[in-house]
Every structure is written in C-alpha cells, then in structure tokens.
Amino acid sequence: MANYILNQITDTAAITKRNLLRYVRLPQLIFFSAVQPIIFLTLFNFVFGGALGSSGAAIHGKYINYLLPGIMVQVTMFGGLQTGIGLATDMTSGLITRLKSLPMSRSAVLAGRTFADSFRNIIVMAIMVGYGYILGFKFYKGILDALIMLAIILLFGYSLSWVSAFTGMKSKDPETAQLASFVFIFPLVFASAAFVPVSTMPKWLQHFANNQPITYAVEAARHFAIGTPLNGALWKLILWIIGILLVFVPLSVYTYRKRA
Amino acid sequence: MSNQPAFKAIKVSKYFGEVHALSEVSLSSEQGKIFGLLGPNGAGKTTLVNMLSTLTEPTAGKLEVLGVDVINNPNQVRKLIGLAGQFAAIDEYLTGEENIYMVARLYHLSAKEAKIRTKKLLEELSLADAAKRQVRTYSGGMRRRLDLGASLVGHPKVLFLDEPTTGLDPRTRSELWDIIRDLVNEGTSILLTTQYLEEADELADHIAVIDHGKLIAQGTSRQLKSQLGGDVIKFSLKNKNDIEKVMAVLKPLSSGKIIYEEKDNLVNLPVGSHGSRKLIDVVRKLDGAKIETVSFELHEPTLDDVFLNLTGIKASEVAEVKKSKKGWRK
Ligand SMILES: Nc1ncnc2c1ncn2[C@@H]1O[C@H](COP(=O)(O)OP(=O)(O)O)[C@@H](O)[C@H]1O
Numbered sequence: 001m002a003n004y005i006l007n008q009i010t011d012t013a014a015i016t017k018r019n020l021l022r023y024v025r026l027p028q029l030i031f032f033s034a035v036q037p038i039i040f041l042t043l044f045n046f047v048f049g050g051a052l053g054s055s056g057a058a059i060h061g062k063y064i065n066y067l068l069p070g071i072m073v074q075v076t077m078f079g080g081l082q083t084g085i086g087l088a089t090d091m092t093s094g095l096i097t098r099l100k101s102l103p104m105s106r107s108a109v110l111a112g113r114t115f116a117d118s119f120r121n122i123i124v125m126a127i128m129v130g131y132g133y134i135l136g137f138k139f140y141k142g143i144l145d146a147l148i149m150l151a152i153i154l155l156f157g158y159s160l161s162w163v164s165a166f167t168g169m170k171s172k173d174p175e176t177a178q179l180a181s182f183v184f185i186f187p188l189v190f191a192s193a194a195f196v197p198v199s200t201m202p203k204w205l206q207h208f209a210n211n212q213p214i215t216y217a218v219e220a221a222r223h224f225a226i227g228t229p230l231n232g233a234l235w236k237l238i239l240w241i242i243g244i245l246l247v248f249v250p251l252s253v254y255t256y257r258k259r260a
Numbered sequence: 261m262s263n264q265p266a267f268k269a270i271k272v273s274k275y276f277g278e279v280h281a282l283s284e285v286s287l288s289s290e291q292g293k294i295f296g297l298l299g300p301n302g303a304g305k306t307t308l309v310n311m312l313s314t315l316t317e318p319t320a321g322k323l324e325v326l327g328v329d330v331i332n333n334p335n336q337v338r339k340l341i342g343l344a345g346q347f348a349a350i351d352e353y354l355t356g357e358e359n360i361y362m363v364a365r366l367y368h369l370s371a372k373e374a375k376i377r378t379k380k381l382l383e384e385l386s387l388a389d390a391a392k393r394q395v396r397t398y399s400g401g402m403r404r405r406l407d408l409g410a411s412l413v414g415h416p417k418v419l420f421l422d423e424p425t426t427g428l429d430p431r432t433r434s435e436l437w438d439i440i441r442d443l444v445n446e447g448t449s450i451l452l453t454t455q456y457l458e459e460a461d462e463l464a465d466h467i468a469v470i471d472h473g474k475l476i477a478q479g480t481s482r483q484l485k486s487q488l489g490g491d492v493i494k495f496s497l498k499n500k501n502d503i504e505k506v507m508a509v510l511k512p513l514s515s516g517k518i519i520y521e522e523k524d525n526l527v528n529l530p531v532g533s534h535g536s537r538k539l540i541d542v543v544r545k546l547d548g549a550k551i552e553t554v555s556f557e558l559h560e561p562t563l564d565d566v567f568l569n570l571t572g573i574k575a576s577e578v579a580e581v582k583k584s585k586k587g588w589r590k
C-alpha cells in the first residue's frame with residue numbers, strides 16, 4: 001500500500017515535470033496566459049470603472065478593489081480549462097501510447113497535467129497582483145488573508161481542471177475540447193458576482209447568480225482580499241470544490257482508461 | 261514462464277464499427293526470436309501490436325504475453341513488455357535525456373538508478389552527444405533510436421516494434437537492424453511489424469503475412485518462398501542443339517517442369533528448396549554429359565514474389581498505396 005502511494009506520487013511528479021518543462025520550452029504559452037489577465041484588468045477597470053466608480057462596486061473608493069478578485073477567479077478558471085485542451089492534445093500525440101503501455105498509475109497522466117496547470121496559474125496570479133497594485137488595488141486584510149484568498153482561487157481553478165480533464169478526454173480533438181469548455185464557462189462567469197454586483201441584475205438572474213459556485217468563489221476571494229461580507233460563501237465553495245473533485249476525478253480517469 | 265511462447269494470439273478479432281481491423285488471427289512466437297508481421301498499410305499490424313501492449317482490448321479472442329493474460333492482467337503484462345510504436349512516442353520539447361529519465365521514473369526506478377539507466381541507454385544508442393538537446397532538433401534516425409531507448413528502459417522481455425524503420429534512409433535502417441539483432445542476442449523476444457519485405461527476410465525468424473485483417477500465410481522466410489515452388493537454376497547453352505540432352509540428363513534433378521526459353525536461350529530448372537545444394541549436382545551432370553553452359557545462376561524467389569502471390573500487391577506498389585491513403589492516427 002505504502003509502495004502503491006509512493007508510486008502514484010512518483011508518476012504524478014514525473015508527468016508534472018514533463019508538462020512544466022514544456023511550459024519553460026514554450027514560453028509563449030505562459031506569455032499569453034499572462035497577457036490575457038492584464039488586458040482584462042485594464043479593459044474592465046477603465047471601461048466599467050467610470051460607471052461603477054461611485055456604486056456598490058467601488059470598495060474603498062476604487063472599482064479595481066472589487067474587480068481584481070473577480071477577474072482573478074475568471075482568469076484562473078480559464079487557466080483550469082486549459083487542462084482539457086492540453087490533454088486532448090496529448091491524446092493525439094504519440095507519447096500517450098507509450099504512457100499507456102507502462103506499468104504506471106493511470107491517473108498520473110491527468111493529475112500531472114492538472115498540477116502543471118496550477119503552477120501556471122500561480123505565476124499568472126502573481127502577475128495579476130503586481131499589475132493590480134499598479135492600478136491601485138490593495139489587500140486590506142493583511143498577508144495571511146491575502147494568502148488564503150489566493151489559495152481559495154487556486155483550489156477552485158484546480159477543481160475546474162478536472163472538469164476540463166473530463167471534457168478533454170471526451171473530445172475527439174483539442175479544438176472540440178476548447179469549444180466545449182467555453183460554451184459552458186461564459187454564461188457562468190458573466191452571470192456571477194465577478195464583474196458587477198448581483199443586485200444590479202434582474203430578479204430571475206439573481207437567483208441563478210447568487211447560487212452558483214463562481215459567485216461563491218468571488219465573494220470568498222473578495223472577503224479575504226478587501227473585507228466584504230462573506231455570507232457563508234467559503235463553506236459553500238469548499239463543498240462545491242469537494243463535490244466537483246469527487247465526481248470528475250474518477251470520471252476523467254475512467255474515461256482515460258477506456259479511451260483507445 | 262520459461263517455456264511459454266513470447267506472445268500468443270488466439271482467434272483475436274478487433275472491430276471498429278464496420279471496419280474489421282483484425283479477423284480471427286491466431287499467432288504464437290517462441291521466446292528469443294524475432295517474429296515478423298508483414299503486411300501493407302491498413303492490414304491490421306498496429307491494431308495487433310496495440311492489443312498485445314495493453315493499449316486496446318480485442319473485440320473477441322484471447323491474448324497472452326509470456327503466458328500472462330493480457331486482458332485480465334494488463335498491469336503484469338506492462339512490466340514484461342516494451343513498446344516502440346509506429347509514431348515516435350517522445351516529447352519534442354524535452355531533451356533526449358529528459359525523455360528517457362521520465363520513462364525511467366515511470367518504471368519506478370529511484371532518481372539515482374534512473375540517471376544511471378538514462379546515461380547508459382543514451383550511450384548504447386549513440387545519443388550521448390545529443391542528450392541535452394531538445395528532441396525537435398533530432399533527425400529521423402535519432403528519434404527512432406531514442407524511442408527505441410525509451411522502450412528498453414524497463415529491460416523488457418518482449419519488445420514490440422511497430423514499423424521501426426519506416427521512413428528511414430537505408431544506412432540508418434541498417435544501423436537499427438544491428439541494434440535489433442543485438443537485442444535478440446541478449447535474449448529479448450521481438451515482434452516486429454514491417455511493410456518491407458527485405459526487412460522481414462533479413463531479421464525475422466518467423467514471418468506472418470497479414471492483409472485486410474486476415475492472416476494469409478506464415479512460416480520461415482524459406483518456407484514462404486518454397487510455397488512458390490522454391491528455387492530455380494537458370495543457365496544458357498553454348499550449343500542450342502544440346503537442349504534435348506539437357507532435358508534428359510537433368511530430369512531426375514528437377515522438382516517440376518524444365519522450361520527452355522528458346523528466344524533468350526535460357527534453361528529454367530526448378531529444383532525446390534535448398535537450390536544451392538543441388539547446384540553442384542547439376543553442374544556435375546552437365547559436365548559428365550559434356551554439355552557446355554554459360555551464365556549459370558541460382559534464382560531464389562524473394563519475399564517480393566511471395567507477397568505478390570498472396571496479396572496481389574507488389575512491394576513497390578505497397579509504398580504507392582501508402583502515399584495515397586493517409587495513415588490512420590488515433
Ligand atoms: N481507432 C480506429 N477506429 C477506426 N478504425 C481504425 C482504428 N484503428 C485502426 N483502424 C482501421 O483498422 C484497419 C487496420 O489498421 P492498422 O492496424 O493501423 O493497420 P496497419 O498498422 O497494418 O497499417 C485500418 O483499416 C484502419 O483504418
């Protein structure tokens with residue numbers, strides 16, 4: 001048993017390393033992952049900032065304080081969704097035939113990819129914090145809460161990596177995997193508290209927006225970053241994360257095993 | 261395990277919907293030998309290799325590797341085999357060293373053992389100089405060697421090589437042949453698929469010919485050739501009038517009808533298998549009868565002839581078919 005767990009760890013570490021090396025060798029992947037949040041932050045801050053600067057979305061006087069946690073959740077989710085695209089690409093490469101013929105853990109191929117994508121998310125988040133500070137953002141609750149905020153977002157993104165791993169395994173090619181992710185993710189992101197307060201939405205949409213995981217993630221993140229009320233968002237988010245992992249880890253691994 | 265066949269397929273079929281990639285194929289190979297699976301593009305070679313190496317399951321039938329059931333104990337089989345698939349299974353953006361090291365870790369060698377194994381394999385495959393270079397800078401031959409190296413990391417007892425030399429130039433190909441021969445000399449059992457007749461002829465102890473998912477012939481290269489009636493001794497006569505005498509004298513030595521092509525002044529004497537041994541008798545008989553000949557030659561049928569006979573496709577045409585039909589990729 002101890003041996004089994006040790007092998008799982010070795011396998012996952014070896015695959016994670018391979019994926020990270022690819023990120024190092026293909027720095028454009030990291031580059032565009034970093035440019036995307038900078039563009040989002042800039043656009044949203046200056047396009048909506050003026051209109052929302054004096055509303056409920058201007059915390060401590062600035063929209064950027066409200067905006068940054070929201071965009072960070074969104075960008076990290078998009079980062080998590082890269083997992084499926086990466087895996088779908090891997091499945092079309094020859095390497096996967098070798099991995100399948102090795103006496104290695106079946107889940108490591110997927111887990112190694114999710115970890116590598118989380119590493120990339122860490123880099124992207126660091127860039128966002130730096131750029132956010134330039135735009136006037138500030139953590140108001142101290143370093144510990146700031147770290148909790150980042151951890152929450154990272155974990156949420158990680159759980160979505162597994163949803164994405166599943167769609168990636170189900171997709172015939174990387175393009176389909178990409179489309180499949182974005183079709184679901186856009187309505188979820190925009191009908192949430194990520195960019196604007198839910199109270200500004202029509203009633204029917206508020207119901208949806210108030211009870212979906214992205215809103216929980218954003219509200220929890222905002223609480224630890226700038227001190228807005230938590231409203232139980234943290235526990236609901238953690239339950240969502242556990243639920244997503246419990247469903248999608250086994251489902252993805254099963255699909256990988258079955259996929260020829 | 262010691263007296264089990266290296267691998268065995270019993271009435272194995274694999275259907276992809278309408279496509280019958282393999283139909284009731286039964287094969288078995290002795291340990292320590294090279295088993296050549298010969299067939300044109302789309303014959304079902306990769307499908308069989310994929311099933312034996314636990315990548316896909318058959319629709320029907322049973323597969324074993326060294327007596328271990330592939331479908332019920334895939335993990336045990338994975339510890340016995342190495343696979344170098346038709347498409348190089350290596351990461352372009354990793355160096356040669358990183359590729360092998362990763363596989364070594366996936367075989368659960370310790371970090372230190374993995375380093376040693378990586379170094380050794382890269383040296384053995386003359387890739388030590390390129391060890392620190394990304395694979396995308398490698399030549400076709402280097403990739404193949406690296407891929408082969410990755411398949412050897414776990415000291416496989418049975419090695420599956422799916423078209424290992426396709427697309428390589430003749431020199432690189434013969435280098436790879438030497439490596440394959442060395443492996444067999446060290447006791448590895450090999451299943452080698454190929455579209456090249458010379459390759460099967462050159463390397464394989466036993467050859468199975470498949471086409472359209474069906475096994476159409478098997479045996480040693482010699483047996484397959486003798487299915488065509490064996491060797492033919494060809495010679496010309498100094499004096500064309502001797503032909504009557506030739507027919508009479510050589511009749512007891514021939515294994516079939518002696519044909520004289522008058523236009524080219526060419527005697528065709530079929531002698532069955534082991535033509536080279538009969539050669540000397542033929543020469544003696546002719547000498548004894550004072551018949552003078554010119555341009556004496558022993559013509560062995562090539563696998564080319566066998567292939568043409570069995571599948572209706574010439575080896576040269578196989579390459580054409582391959583070009584026009586885009587290869588299937590998973
Ligand atoms: N995953 C698959 N789905 C559908 N058809 C397939 C699949 N894999 C192989 N085939 C078909 O099965 C046949 C045998 O293919 P393959 O084993 O790759 O042949 P070979 O390796 O001898 O060229 C071909 O007709 C091929 O198109």
Ligand SMILES: [Mg+2]
Binds near residue numbers: 305306423
């Ligand atoms: Mg093939």
